[in-house]
Amino acid sequence: MGFRWFTRANALEIGGLTGFALNLDDGRVQVVAEGRRENCHRLLDWLRSDDTPGRVDGVTEIWDTPRGGYEGFEVR
Template sequence: MKEPAPHENDPSQPVRMTAWVRGHVQGVGFRWYTRAQALAIGELRGFASNLADGRVQIVAEGPRERCERLLEWARAGDTPGRVDGVTEIWDTPRDRYPDFAIR
């Protein structure tokens, strides 16, 4: 059985979460609300960006627990537009972002 990575056991350990949100999420303020939610959660850096295929990409770096809260918000349906699904991957942070931005 594979050992979990150290950050999987410690919710305060910094991580990088990249999520792709499918549905009617462009042209409805989704990126703006994602940024507002990230700032409300606190300690998150990264961005929300429209993709050419109609999805929104969210990249968030910070404590795992806070990234999970942002991901839960995106999946909960209390968002602008309509979310049909969210796919995410987890990685180590790259520390490239000074704040949480809209791209």
């Protein structure tokens, strides 16, 4: 199981989040999450923790107006 799968599992465990985790061509993973701010912060805290699979060199967060259109949390 890979990083994207674990990210999705964690987002579903937190609950109330929609979005996706996507591998980028340069090896990074893009995570887009929409939901209550508190739940988004919980996902960010997990992404920054030592509990993630693999190695996380950094997390860049961008807050914006939710766009909607996501059904659940997907691995892409």
